[in-house]
Amino acid sequence: MTTNKEITPQDILLKADALRPQLGSGFRDEIVQSMYAEAQRITDRAVQQDKKQKWDLDQRIDRLVTSPIFGLPIMLFILAAIFWLTIVGANVPSQLLATGLFWIEEQAANLFTSIGIPWWITGFLWHGVYRGLAWVISVMLPPMAIFFPIFTILEDLGYLPRVAFNLDWLFKKAGAHGKQALSMAMGFGCNAAGVISTRVIDSPRERLIAILTNNFVPCNGRFPTLIMLATVFVAASFPPAFASFVAAGSVLVVVLIGVFFTMLMSWILSRTVLKGEASAFTLELPPYRRPSIGRILYTSLIDRTIFVLWRAILTAAPAGALIWILGNILVQDVSLANHIASFLNPFGLLLGLDGVILLAYIIAIPANEIVVPTMMMVYMGVGMMTDPPSYNQLYTLLVDGYGWTMLTAVNLMLFSLLHNPCATTILTIYKETKSMRWAVLSVVITLGTAFLVTFLVASLVRLAGWV
Amino acid sequence: MTIHNTSGCEGCPMTAQLEQMGLKLDKFDRIVALAGNPNTGKSTLFNTLTGLNQHTGNWPGKTVTRAEGGYVFQNVRYKLIDLPGTYSLLSASQDEEVARNFILFGQPDCTVVVTDATALERNLNLVLQVLEITEKVVVAVNLMDEAKRKGIQVDTRSLARDLGVPAIPIIARNGEGVQTLLSTIASVISGEIATKPLRVKGSAQFQSAVNSLSEEIKKLFPGVPNARWLAIRLLDGDVRVKEAIQSGEINDLVNSQRRSDVQFSSRMAVEGRQ
Numbered sequence: 001m002t003t004n005k006e007i008t009p010q011d012i013l014l015k016a017d018a019l020r021p022q023l024g025s026g027f028r029d030e031i032v033q034s035m036y037a038e039a040q041r042i043t044d045r046a047v048q049q050d051k052k053q054k055w056d057l058d059q060r061i062d063r064l065v066t067s068p069i070f071g072l073p074i075m076l077f078i079l080a081a082i083f084w085l086t087i088v089g090a091n092v093p094s095q096l097l098a099t100g101l102f103w104i105e106e107q108a109a110n111l112f113t114s115i116g117i118p119w120w121i122t123g124f125l126w127h128g129v130y131r132g133l134a135w136v137i138s139v140m141l142p143p144m145a146i147f148f149p150i151f152t153i154l155e156d157l158g159y160l161p162r163v164a165f166n167l168d169w170l171f172k173k174a175g176a177h178g179k180q181a182l183s184m185a186m187g188f189g190c191n192a193a194g195v196i197s198t199r200v201i202d203s204p205r206e207r208l209i210a211i212l213t214n215n216f217v218p219c220n221g222r223f224p225t226l227i228m229l230a231t232v233f234v235a236a237s238f239p240p241a242f243a244s245f246v247a248a249g250s251v252l253v254v255v256l257i258g259v260f261f262t263m264l265m266s267w268i269l270s271r272t273v274l275k276g277e278a279s280a281f282t283l284e285l286p287p288y289r290r291p292s293i294g295r296i297l298y299t300s301l302i303d304r305t306i307f308v309l310w311r312a313i314l315t316a317a318p319a320g321a322l323i324w325i326l327g328n329i330l331v332q333d334v335s336l337a338n339h340i341a342s343f344l345n346p347f348g349l350l351l352g353l354d355g356v357i358l359l360a361y362i363i364a365i366p367a368n369e370i371v372v373p374t375m376m377m378v379y380m381g382v383g384m385m386t387d388p389p390s391y392n393q394l395y396t397l398l399v400d401g402y403g404w405t406m407l408t409a410v411n412l413m414l415f416s417l418l419h420n421p422c423a424t425t426i427l428t429i430y431k432e433t434k435s436m437r438w439a440v441l442s443v444v445i446t447l448g449t450a451f452l453v454t455f456l457v458a459s460l461v462r463l464a465g466w467v
Numbered sequence: 468m469t470i471h472n473t474s475g476c477e478g479c480p481m482t483a484q485l486e487q488m489g490l491k492l493d494k495f496d497r498i499v500a501l502a503g504n505p506n507t508g509k510s511t512l513f514n515t516l517t518g519l520n521q522h523t524g525n526w527p528g529k530t531v532t533r534a535e536g537g538y539v540f541q542n543v544r545y546k547l548i549d550l551p552g553t554y555s556l557l558s559a560s561q562d563e564e565v566a567r568n569f570i571l572f573g574q575p576d577c578t579v580v581v582t583d584a585t586a587l588e589r590n591l592n593l594v595l596q597v598l599e600i601t602e603k604v605v606v607a608v609n610l611m612d613e614a615k616r617k618g619i620q621v622d623t624r625s626l627a628r629d630l631g632v633p634a635i636p637i638i639a640r641n642g643e644g645v646q647t648l649l650s651t652i653a654s655v656i657s658g659e660i661a662t663k664p665l666r667v668k669g670s671a672q673f674q675s676a677v678n679s680l681s682e683e684i685k686k687l688f689p690g691v692p693n694a695r696w697l698a699i700r701l702l703d704g705d706v707r708v709k710e711a712i713q714s715g716e717i718n719d720l721v722n723s724q725r726r727s728d729v730q731f732s733s734r735m736a737v738e739g740r741q
Contacts, residue, residue, distance in 0.1 A: 007683055007686050007687045008687075009687065009712050009713045009714075009715065010713070011683065012680070012683050012684060012687060012701070012712060013701070013709060013712065013713065015679075015680060015683060016680060016698075016701040016702055019676040019679075019680060019702060020702055020704070022672060022676065023670075023672060023673055023676060023702065027669070027670075027673060027702075028703055030669065030670075031667055031669060031673075031699075031703075034667055034669070035592060035595050035596070035667060036592065038591075038595060038665065038667075039588050039589075039591035039592050039594075039595060040588055041629075042591055042625075042626065042629040042630065043587050043588040043591060045622075045625050045629065046587065046621055046622045046623070046625040046626040046629070047587055047588075047619060047620065047621055047622070048619070048620040048622070049618065049619055049620075050618030050619070050620065199551075199561045199562050200562055284505065284506070286506045287585065287613065289613070292640065298520055299520070302520070303520065
């Protein structure tokens with residue numbers, strides 16, 4: 001069969017093929033079965049189960065939270081409760097932070113002026129770079145410091161696999177893998193992390209679907225945007241007593257729209273470029289475990305909050321500087337920012353947005369969680385607003401000053417939900433798929449959906465004459 | 468054997484002999500891999516030993532890449548590798564392949580299989596598969612507290628006798644039994660504790676087929692650590708192993724696993740967020 005001097009890989013494969021039939025067709029099953037039998041035998045000897053003790057509390061809870069009737073409503077309720085807590089809890093600290101940080105800007109700028117530092121240095125540093133940071137911190141820090149710990153508790157408790165269990169049938173209908181629910185849930189934390197977590201999906205086809213659609217759930221960076229818009233605009237038209245509930249409800253609706261588009265796009269993909277059937281899998285429901293407080297605080301505050309905030313700060317500082325420059329270079333007595341914004345304006349209006357919003361999105365491409373701060377800075381750079389902005393003043397400014405309507409707010413939320421992944425996520429998709437094609441496709445799909453949906457909503461609303 | 472009389476020295480703090488080294492990985496004497504089913508507390512044990520903050524979470528499949536950290540025990544420097552959780556070493560998903568390649572070709576000095584005391588039977592399937600590959604194995608029976616709450620008693624002595632490798636009860640979350648685990652790992656590596664792993668015998672025909680095939684494999688790839696396992700996989704018709712042999716990838720894997728993995732996963736450990 002082989003010469004002993006020179007063995008080639010082919011020889012070994014041939015030999016294996018020759019030996020296999022001698023073993024009989026059942027030998028594979030025999031090996032596996034003898035292993036299973038061995039495992040059982042060893043367990044029987046080593047493990048004693050105390051029958052008297054009842055420990056079916058886990059099972060009872062599971063029967064409830066994964067029941068066909070109550071499973072989904074319970075899930076939605078938990079999600080809504082988290083949003084509500086975040087909104088109610090973040091409101092006051094956000095205002096305080098904003099007031100404090102913008103007061104510092106004012107004082108520092110005055111100080112700089114009084115000791116004779118040229119206006120453009122003061123402007124660039126304090127009204128540009130510093131203001132960008134102040135915005136990002138006051139808008140993003142409080143919601144994250146509340147949202148992340150709660151989310152981490154759920155993760156440590158073992159609720160995520162139950163979510164996957166509840167959503168399995170939906171994913172199956174969409175031709176996707178049930179474990180996509182897990183990567184989707186991770187996407188709520190961070191889309192780049194969500195993309196990496198798709199590795200638990202065996203089938204390459206279903207993994208690609210999970211990667212391409214992960215961005216349709218808003219990551220923690222985008223939640224503050226949604227929460228602020230929901231609080232300032234959507235809830236503002238309701239009596240104050242209901243405001244926080246309405247805000248939480250509308251964030252929930254936006255999230256559900258995101259899940260809807262995840263399903264829709266998975267369905268479309270699994271019937272076009274990524275054709276195939278959903279594969280079966282077993283999902284283990286781990287026992288509930290008491291979360292350890294120290295770990296939760298570490299994971300949620302150091303690993304998540306500080307990490308996301310730091311990333312936002314790194315992009316907000318240059319963005320603030322850029323906006324200040326654009327706002328202060330005058331061409332024919334009008335600032336550059338204004339020129340660009342009015343150039344983009346017709347297109348923006350078509351989508352129910354405006355030119356400033358689009359400009360903010362372009363500036364914020366590296367990390368789109370800073371879109372709202374960027375937008376505020378552009379507005380403030382274009383007009384002159386010196387007061388520290390409170391939520392009420394924001395509302396007045398945007399509605400009266402820049403012609404915002406409910407449509408603008410809603411479409412901005414939709415756009416923020418659906419538009420392209422941030423630079424980090426795109427890079428992660430490229431690394432995970434090792435293909436430029438899929439990375440580009442992920443941008444095309446999301447951006448295309450965002451344009452299409454906002455355009456349709458704007459047109460519908462205008463046709464119906466609501467705006 | 469209950470958890471209380473195993474930690475050897477109840478009163479003394481764990482830090483007496485264990486020094487957490489975090490990411491200081493430039494010099495190490497021994498490599499230890501952490502394998503196990505998903506969600507058995509590998510990452511928790513990893514954090515306890517290294518002092519790192521590898522993300523933990525109560526859901527299967529949370530660790531999809533590997534993390535590395537270091538610890539010093541009785542003046543020996545160990546590099547610890549937290550592998551993704553797997554139910555078996557036979558399937559093809561990416562996370563399982565990460566674990567399988569490392570146990571096979573990374574040649575850890577010792578592989579610790581972390582098992583869930585409340586679901587031992589299912590966990591043992593992986594243990595048995597790992598025993599097929601290497602004999603330097605310690606079984607850590609984790610979640611002993613959870614088992615106790617559920618009225619489950621695990622006789623780790625009986626387990627060790629049957630498996631032919633040490634089985635140590637631990638509670639990774641609060642560090643109980645970890646001291647014993649560490650000294651057992653040290654003894655297995657030094658050969659002080661001789662292991663005699665339980666292996667599937669199969670028919671005489673099966674044995675001779677495996678033997679003759681693994682001889683050939685050893686000739687073609689001198690230094691390959693697990694010729695027996697590769698032979699079984701080939702007989703089983705494992706496509707991935709077939710490809711690896713055909714393309715000579717086995718050699719590359721053996722040579723490069725350690726080096727490239729150090730670079731790759733210390734980066735992942737720094738980023739730490741999965």
